[in-house]
Amino acid sequence: MTIIFRDTLFTQHDTGRHPENAARLAAIDAALTASGLLDRCTSGPVSVLAAKDLLHVHAADVAQKAQTVAAAGGGHLDADTVVSAASYDVALAAAGTVVAAVDAVMSGKHREALCLIRPPGHHATPSRSMGFCLFNNVALAAEQARRVHQAGRILIVDWDVHHGNGTQDVFYERADVVFYSIHRAPPFYPGTGAADEVGSGKGRGATINVPVEYGTGRQAYLQLFADGLERSLAVTKPDLIIISAGFDAHRLDPVGNLGLEAEDFGAMTKLVCDAAAHACQGRIVSCLEGGYHPQALGASVVEHLKVLTSQSMNI
Ligand SMILES: [Zn+2]
Numbered sequence: 001m002t003i004i005f006r007d008t009l010f011t012q013h014d015t016g017r018h019p020e021n022a023a024r025l026a027a028i029d030a031a032l033t034a035s036g037l038l039d040r041c042t043s044g045p046v047s048v049l050a051a052k053d054l055l056h057v058h059a060a061d062v063a064q065k066a067q068t069v070a071a072a073g074g075g076h077l078d079a080d081t082v083v084s085a086a087s088y089d090v091a092l093a094a095a096g097t098v099v100a101a102v103d104a105v106m107s108g109k110h111r112e113a114l115c116l117i118r119p120p121g122h123h124a125t126p127s128r129s130m131g132f133c134l135f136n137n138v139a140l141a142a143e144q145a146r147r148v149h150q151a152g153r154i155l156i157v158d159w160d161v162h163h164g165n166g167t168q169d170v171f172y173e174r175a176d177v178v179f180y181s182i183h184r185a186p187p188f189y190p191g192t193g194a195a196d197e198v199g200s201g202k203g204r205g206a207t208i209n210v211p212v213e214y215g216t217g218r219q220a221y222l223q224l225f226a227d228g229l230e231r232s233l234a235v236t237k238p239d240l241i242i243i244s245a246g247f248d249a250h251r252l253d254p255v256g257n258l259g260l261e262a263e264d265f266g267a268m269t270k271l272v273c274d275a276a277a278h279a280c281q282g283r284i285v286s287c288l289e290g291g292y293h294p295q296a297l298g299a300s301v302v303e304h305l306k307v308l309t310s311q312s313m314n315i
Contacts (some may be wrong), residue, residue, distance in 0.1 A: 002285020003110040004041040005097045006032075010106035010118050013091065014074075014084035019034040019255050019292040020120065020132040028116055028288075029297025032305065039307040044104060044113070048089070049096035049140065056143040056172055059127050066134050067090060067155075077129045080094045091119050091134035098137040099144045101285045106149035106240065112273075112284045112308045116301070120289040122244045123190060131162070131190055135207045138242050138287050139170040142177050145240050155180065155238035155279075157272055159228065159265075160289040161256030163193030163209070167244065176209070180232040181298050182225050184249075184258055185211035186202040208232050214257075218264055221249075223249045225268055233275055240283045243269075247291030255292045262296065266303035282311055 006029065011022035032038055055062045069075045070088035077083060085250050094117035101113035121138060123131030137155055145151040156171075158164040158181040171177040199207035210228040212221055247265060248256030276282045286308065291297035 001110060002041045002112045002114065002305070003044045003104050004038070004114045004116065005044045005101060007046045009046055009093055010090060010116070012086040012263040014086065015082040018082055019120050020118065020290070023294060024291065024297055025035050025116060025118065027171060027298040028295035028301045031302050034040045035302045035306070037302065037305050038310055042110065044100065046093050047096040047100035049092045049099060051092065053140070054095070056136055056147070057126060057139045062124070062127065062129060062135070066129060072142045076269055077134070081132055081134070082130055083134070087119065087134065095121070095137050095140050097137045098141045098285065098287050098290065102141045102144045102149070102240070105285050106145055106151065109148070111282045112311060113286065114308060115285070115287045117288055122158055122160060122167050122289050124166040125164070125169045130166070133166060136166045136170060137246050139167050141242055141285055141287065142289070146176060151239040152176065153178070153236045154240050154242060154245060155232055155236055157232070158183070158244035158281060159225065159249065159268055160244055161253065161258055162189055162246065162290060164244050165190045165192045168192070168197065168207055171203065172199055172207060173203040175202050175206045178206045178232055178236040178238070180208040180228055180243070182210040182212060183226055184219040184256060185213050189287045193298040205235055208235070212258055216258065218259055218261065220259065221265060222267055226271055229271055229275060233279065237279050239280050240285065241272060241280065243272060243284060243286040244289045245286045245304060246289035247297050250291070250293060250296040250300055252296040255290065256290065262299035262303045265300045269304050269307035273307060275312070284308065
């Protein structure tokens with residue numbers, strides 16, 4: 001059965017008037033409740049990452065800065081990354097929950113996990129929080145799979161409309177964690193993710209970037225996504241697939257918008273599920289990143305979870 005992680009704790013990261021706000025989770029919850037899909041899932045508890053475990057991915061001052069600003073009552077970590085008094089603790093819970101999802105899947109207890117957490121993580125680099133992201137949840141999850149579960153190879157699929165620059169930076173020189181990102185082409189935020197960013201050293205070829213121009217049609221986008229996934233699987237046969245699941249490529253999204261409909265996220269999920277079934281007994285950990293139109297976000301997560309849960313029901 002699919003395990004789903006959602007908790008009101010993640011609404012306590014209070015960003016005020018900001019696109020990445022707590023109402024996002026309320027919109028997802030409402031849509032999931034109405035869908036009936038929660039009956040097909042087990043709920044998992046929140047886990048809190050020990051601050052020292054951030055060091056697997058981040059320099060010490062990344063945590064120190066977030067902790068200091070939160071302890072002072074809140075403020076900005078960069079121009080668009082806001083923290084409130086609770087944000088440091090909530091960010092540790094977000095990362096810890098994604099790490100626990102890896103434990104649930106790698107132990108064989110559950111085949112797929114969906115983590116509806118915030119703050120998001122894929123822009124957080126080894127040396128700084130940025131782009132609404134405090135700590136890099138998926139990078140910490142990949143490290144957990146590698147270190148604790150002895151997974152040989154991980155594939156991270158990032159379909160958030162923004163390039164996952166932070167995740168790319170963490171693994172740029174490594175071959176064991178392959179990073180595949182499809183996103184709106186630079187100079188769109190964060191300005192990275194050109195096709196010629198392919199990794200370096202031992203990691204050369206293990207970073208796959210598919211930049212998509214604004215105005216690309218849905219069918220063309222889905223074909224680009226499928227082609228990029230195929231290229232990624234030619235590089236690695238993963239023991240686990242982690243999805244940086246942003247839903248801001250939806251046509252209604254006020255921040256991103258690549259013209260997708262909610263069902264397109266179902267189609268992409270199916271492709272990733274098929275890849276996971278072939279490579280790694282279906283093991284998938286999906287982690288919420290962006291998505292800023294409440295109704296579109298809710299509808300898109302429903303399509304995503306519908307496909308994830310149908311995989312387990314087919315066993
Ligand atoms: Zn995004």
